[in-house]
Structure formats: C-alpha cells, structure tokens
Amino acid sequence: MKNIALGQYYPARSPLHRMDPRIKLIIAVLYIVAAFLCKNLLGFALLAASVVLLVILSRVPLKTVLGSLKMVVFILVLTVAINIFLTKEEGAEPLWSFWIFEVYTKGLYSALFIALRILSMIIGTCMLLTYTTTPIALTDALERLLSPLRHLKLPVHEFSMMMSIALRFIPTIMEEAEKIMAAQKARGAGFTEGNLIKRIKSLIPILIPLFASVFRRAFELATAMTCRCYRGGDGRTRMTTMRMHAMDIIVLIVSVAALAGIVSCNYWNIGYTL
Amino acid sequence: MAEFIEIKNLHFSYGKEESKQQDDVLCGVDLTVRKGEYVAILGRNGSGKSTLAKLLNLVIDDLENASGEILVDGVNILSDDMTEDMAFELRKKVGMVFQNPDNQLVATVVEEDVAFGPENLGLDPKEIRRRVDEALDTVGMSEFAKREPHRLSGGQKQRVAIAGVIAMMPDCIIFDESTAMLDPVGRKDIVATMEKLNREHGITVLTITHYMEEAVRADRVVVLNHGKIAIEGTPEQVFSDAGALRAAGLELPQCAQLIEELIKSGMSIKECGITPEDCARIILLAGGATCQ
Incomplete structure (x- = not known):
C-alpha cells in the first residue's frame, strides 16, 4: 500500500516533464478545442501527427500509453458502431445494407473522425498533463493560472x-x-x-x-x-516560483500556430470534409 | 536569563458555565519558563498537560473559559484585546509539534511541507529555500527532501514536522506528546533532536510527555496532577521523591527504580541516579564498597 502511485504520473526526464505546468494546461485546453474544431481528413492527420509527437517527446513507453486506453475502449467501439450504422446520407447509394442497417461513405468517415477525435484528445491530454505532471504541480499550476479570479x-x-x-x-x-x-x-x-x-x-x-x-x-x-501560522491565501508566499523559460513561450506559440493550422484546414477542401 | 513564559494562577475548563466548577482541567497553575530553558512537563492521562500546551498557542475550544494570565514574551495572551494578528505573532514565536505525525503534514513532498510555515509568514522565496534546507539539515532529513511523507517511518515523519516548525525560527517549541506514537528508535531520535535544538540553537523547549526517560534530560521537570503543579524541580530532585511521584500517578524512570530496589534489598546507596551512566557509577561504587 505504501507504493501506490497518485494518478498516472510516469517519472522520467523528458522535454514534456520539464515544461512549465501552466503552459501544459493551456496547451491541453487548446488541444481539446482543436480536436473539436477539426472537420476534414487533413486536419485529423495533423492532429494525429501531433499526438505521435507528444508521445515521443514524453518518453513514456507505448505500452503504458496504450494501457491507459483500456477504460475508453468500450465507449470508442460504441460510438464508432453508432456512427457507422446510423449515419444516413441523402441521395447516395449505401455501400452495404443489412436489415435496417445501411452503411454510407459519410458514416465511415464520421466514425473514423470521431475515433480519432476521442483518441487524440485522451492521449494528448494524458501526455501533456497526467503522465508528465505530478498531481500537485497540476493543482499548483491551476491555482496560479486562476489566481486573477480571486479579485x-x-x-x-x-x-x-x-x-x-x-x-x-x-x-x-x-x-x-x-x-x-x-x-x-x-x-x-x-x-x-x-x-x-x-x-x-x-x-x-x-x-x-x-x-x-x-x-x-x-x-x-x-x-x-x-x-504554523496558516491564515488563508492572503499574505502567503511560495518557496517554488514557477518560471517560464524561453522554450515554454516558443512551445506555446507553436501550439497556437498548430491550432490555427488545424482550424484553417477546415476551409480548404482537402481530403474528406464532413 | 529572562522569563519567556509566565503563567499566573491559570484556570481552565471545557464546556459550558454550569458544569465548570466540578471538572476544572487546570486549577491554579503557576509556572515560569526562562529563555533557553529545557522544561519537561509530566503527568498522567487527564492531568491537564496537553490542555496547557494548547493554551500556550491559543488553539483550544472554549478559550473564553480560561482565567488567569499567560505572559509570552511580556504579552498577556489571555487578555481581551488579543487580536488575530497578535495570535499570529504568538504562533511565530512559539511553535508546536503534536502527537500524530500524519496529521501535521500538509504537503505531498517533504520540502514543500517544511516550507509551509515560512510560506505562511510571507517570506521571500530565497529566504524560504534557505530556511528549509537548514531546517532539514538540523533534523538530519536532507536526503529525504524530495520524498513523499507517507513513505517515511513515524520517527522520520515527526522529524519532518519538527523541521517545519524550526523553519519558522520560533523562540520556543512545545512538543505535545510528540514521541507517544513512535517506536523506541524514533523516540530516541526525537529526544536527541529536542536536546540539540535546545543546546545548540538556544531554542526554549517545553516537552509534554508521560515517558519518564525523556524528562531525565531536561533542565527542569514539572509534574502536573489534577490540574495543579504537584512537584517541580531538577530531574534529580523530582525523581528522588518516589512517593510524591506515585501520588501523581507516575512511575520512576527505570534507572531510579533499579536504585530503589537495590536500596530495598540492603545495598548501601545514598545518592539517586536517574541516567544509565549515573546508575552504573553508583552501582559500581556501592559494589566496591561492599567488597571491601
């Protein structure tokens, strides 16, 4: 019992582990937004590529990463099945039909996209947050990010x-x-x-x-x-000051650019657009 | 040496007014602790010793039931115009270490926990860092700085708790039965740390305990019984009066017990020994005397 690990934190030395947790939190939010805004094949290809990049950067073994997906397999299979069998496309020939089920091209694509969306969202945020940031650093980062709200x-x-x-x-x-x-x-x-x-x-x-x-x-x-003289947050200082390095800022800018890139893919009809 | 804590005619009881008279926890305690002194307060369960400790840091329910005076560094902490800010100043001067190490540690990393007190004082991050490193070094826990507290042993956790108090640089530390939940090794560590803090760092130490062996090392021993001071004096004086100690519900330290039994069985011993070293010397002397 003394060895239970809190959360899924995977201790390692990697660029992702070293990053400022506040930046990681912001990027994770951007990432989720990107996953939802994505509408066509190129966008999803970019999203999937960024997931692969994150996994490589985090130095977390692939087995551990895949292990974390066990819990979502059921949801994944269910949503994929619903999308394949229940998407109707007006004025198009079904690719395959059986009893009340009809499979259209649109259904296949929307199933593929939803699977990619769920997978990249889960793996992406896990890589950025739970695997590479200790729970305590996360709460700390959250406090510092939200601290303007105390006004x-x-x-x-x-x-x-x-x-x-x-x-x-x-x-x-x-x-x-x-x-x-x-x-x-x-x-x-x-x-x-x-x-x-x-x-x-x-x-x-x-x-x-x-x-x-x-x-x-x-x-x-x-x-x-x-x-120990605790009287709430007023007048309290912290021993560890979170310092943003130039690298963190660069990563943030690159991520915003990537988000913009993924979103702008929606305007060019490259690949299949839903 | 100057007086640091002066308690004058202190009365206290828990609960409502009506039942007050019967169950006074403290009834007329007078006690003075000088700066840099090492005082042990002994007493059986329910003698009021923990209540006294909590009063000294104003962390007790029914505080309005307290009467009398407690002067800490010249300030009467029981006076009506005691503000929250003054209580904050008091806690800065007088730190406390409690019985259960698990219930005092706040953070998930040792050094973060030690930093908790200095952070509350609003110190500069660099100063906090310096104090944390120093405090961990003092209690010999530097190599555990990055560990998680729940993976440490009881004695180690308690040392971290002590470091957390030292880092606030108080003038006085009160140990409220801080060794009661530890194994013998852990207990020894903590007592050694107390002694070190007192002798090398000049911190006033007030230790509350029911282990006689711990009190032996103090400058002065105060025995509480039924909310009153029953015996007060140097360890030698207090532990030579077995009758008075037993009346207060306490036993002699093991060494003193041994000497007592030896005297009973006819050995000619005149002095009283309370530390193992004293004891050995006395027995050797008495043994030599009977051989002649």
Missing part, C-alpha cells in the same frame, strides 16, 4: 489547498481503511459474500470508523495548520 472573491487558493490536502491524505486514509478492514475481519466480518445489498451493508462497519477517524484527523490538521 472576484472566488476561493482559488482555498480550492487548491483542499485539493493538495486531499492528495496528501489519500494514501494515509487508504492505509487506515485497510487496518479497519483487517480489524473487522478479525471479528468475523465478511466483505466478499452474499448479494449486492448484503455486501454494501457489510461496508458500514468500515465506513463509520473511517469517517470518525477522518473527522478527527481533519480537526488535528486544522489545529496544526493554525499553529
């Missing part, structure tokens, strides 16, 4: 503090849950028998002590934080 009285600092404390306590509380489970097992509790309702009920003797302990921890932590 609108939005609790930006408090939110990121909550996030980082949650991240800090995940392993501690998991360890505790295991201890409580072991203690309840020693008293004859079973968690793996019976139907669903019975199993859910058998979790109650774990959840109640766990909640009680989490509240106790929260109070103690609050006291300890008060003793």
Whole structure:
C-alpha cells in the first residue's frame, strides 16, 4: 500500500516533464478545442501527427500509453458502431445494407473522425498533463493560472489547498481503511459474500470508523495548520516560483500556430470534409 | 536569563458555565519558563498537560473559559484585546509539534511541507529555500527532501514536522506528546533532536510527555496532577521523591527504580541516579564498597 502511485504520473526526464505546468494546461485546453474544431481528413492527420509527437517527446513507453486506453475502449467501439450504422446520407447509394442497417461513405468517415477525435484528445491530454505532471504541480499550476479570479472573491487558493490536502491524505486514509478492514475481519466480518445489498451493508462497519477517524484527523490538521501560522491565501508566499523559460513561450506559440493550422484546414477542401 | 513564559494562577475548563466548577482541567497553575530553558512537563492521562500546551498557542475550544494570565514574551495572551494578528505573532514565536505525525503534514513532498510555515509568514522565496534546507539539515532529513511523507517511518515523519516548525525560527517549541506514537528508535531520535535544538540553537523547549526517560534530560521537570503543579524541580530532585511521584500517578524512570530496589534489598546507596551512566557509577561504587 505504501507504493501506490497518485494518478498516472510516469517519472522520467523528458522535454514534456520539464515544461512549465501552466503552459501544459493551456496547451491541453487548446488541444481539446482543436480536436473539436477539426472537420476534414487533413486536419485529423495533423492532429494525429501531433499526438505521435507528444508521445515521443514524453518518453513514456507505448505500452503504458496504450494501457491507459483500456477504460475508453468500450465507449470508442460504441460510438464508432453508432456512427457507422446510423449515419444516413441523402441521395447516395449505401455501400452495404443489412436489415435496417445501411452503411454510407459519410458514416465511415464520421466514425473514423470521431475515433480519432476521442483518441487524440485522451492521449494528448494524458501526455501533456497526467503522465508528465505530478498531481500537485497540476493543482499548483491551476491555482496560479486562476489566481486573477480571486479579485472576484472566488476561493482559488482555498480550492487548491483542499485539493493538495486531499492528495496528501489519500494514501494515509487508504492505509487506515485497510487496518479497519483487517480489524473487522478479525471479528468475523465478511466483505466478499452474499448479494449486492448484503455486501454494501457489510461496508458500514468500515465506513463509520473511517469517517470518525477522518473527522478527527481533519480537526488535528486544522489545529496544526493554525499553529504554523496558516491564515488563508492572503499574505502567503511560495518557496517554488514557477518560471517560464524561453522554450515554454516558443512551445506555446507553436501550439497556437498548430491550432490555427488545424482550424484553417477546415476551409480548404482537402481530403474528406464532413 | 529572562522569563519567556509566565503563567499566573491559570484556570481552565471545557464546556459550558454550569458544569465548570466540578471538572476544572487546570486549577491554579503557576509556572515560569526562562529563555533557553529545557522544561519537561509530566503527568498522567487527564492531568491537564496537553490542555496547557494548547493554551500556550491559543488553539483550544472554549478559550473564553480560561482565567488567569499567560505572559509570552511580556504579552498577556489571555487578555481581551488579543487580536488575530497578535495570535499570529504568538504562533511565530512559539511553535508546536503534536502527537500524530500524519496529521501535521500538509504537503505531498517533504520540502514543500517544511516550507509551509515560512510560506505562511510571507517570506521571500530565497529566504524560504534557505530556511528549509537548514531546517532539514538540523533534523538530519536532507536526503529525504524530495520524498513523499507517507513513505517515511513515524520517527522520520515527526522529524519532518519538527523541521517545519524550526523553519519558522520560533523562540520556543512545545512538543505535545510528540514521541507517544513512535517506536523506541524514533523516540530516541526525537529526544536527541529536542536536546540539540535546545543546546545548540538556544531554542526554549517545553516537552509534554508521560515517558519518564525523556524528562531525565531536561533542565527542569514539572509534574502536573489534577490540574495543579504537584512537584517541580531538577530531574534529580523530582525523581528522588518516589512517593510524591506515585501520588501523581507516575512511575520512576527505570534507572531510579533499579536504585530503589537495590536500596530495598540492603545495598548501601545514598545518592539517586536517574541516567544509565549515573546508575552504573553508583552501582559500581556501592559494589566496591561492599567488597571491601
């Protein structure tokens, strides 16, 4: 249990790992926008090429990357099937038909595009964010990016503090849950028998002590934080200052240009346009 | 040496007014701690020792129930015109280390956690960096700076917690049963760190414990019982009075117990030894005497 990894972070030394997390966040947003605006084959080809580039730059092994896609395989297959079989094209001959299903060229293309869109979005944002940035650096970057919003009285600092404390306590509380489970097992509790309702009920003797302990921890932590002069985000400084390097700016400019390129592909009818 | 903490006739109870009289947690405590002193506060469960510690940092429920005076560096922290800013200044001067190391660490990286206090003080990033490195070095945890706290042992976590307090450069550190959850090795580490902070860095140390062995190293020992000071003096004085200690619900340190048993079984020993070194010397001397 002591070895659980938080998130999917893959420790390595790569250009992507070194990048300013704030820039990575902005690029990830641009990336998602690009994936949605893409309408024709050339655009998607560019998008796919950028995914490949990101994977190479991140130095994360291909196996790990593909492993992260397991969860979306079902959604992917479903959307592809729906697009292939349920897209109707007015005034065109179906390529193939069976019972109520008719397959048109448009359907094939829209299935291909939607698959590329989902895949590139997931792989792209994973490469930029979860694989190459620690969760704590991410919350930190989010806080710094959103910090102008505090003038609108939005609790930006408090939110990121909550996030980082949650991240800090995940392993501690998991360890505790295991201890409580072991203690309840020693008293004859079973968690793996019976139907669903019975199993859910058998979790109650774990959840109640766990909640009680989490509240106790929260109070103690609050006291300890008060003793360490914590009084919210006002007047607080940070040890690590995030510094943008020239490289980060260049990457950002290139990414904006790439987005513009992908979007402008929509205006030239190159390849198939949906 | 100048007085750093002066407690005068301190009364305290938890809860509402009505039930106040019966269960006073502290009833008339007078205590003075000088600058640079190393004081151990002993007492059995429910003797009010942790309450006293929390009062010194104003982190307690029902604070309005406190009466009497607590002067910290000349400021009465129980006075009505104590503002939040003054409490902030107080916590800057008096740091606290608690019992459970897990519930004091805020960040997911050791050095980030140590930086938490100085960051709250609004210091310059370079100054924070310097203090963090220094504090980690003082507690001997420099090589763990980039580690995740949940992968450390209890004693190591507690050392990180101490570093977090040192980095704020307080005049005084209160250890509220900071060794109670540790294994013997971890406990030894922490006691050694306390001693080092006091002797080498001149920090006033107030340690609250129910392990006698820890109190042996202090300049002065204060025994609390039922919210009152029962015994006060140097470790030698306090631990030579086994009767008074037992009345306060405490046992002698193991070395003193050994000497006591030896005297009972007829060995002619006149002095009292509380550290293993003293003990060895006394037994050797007594043994030599009976051989002659």
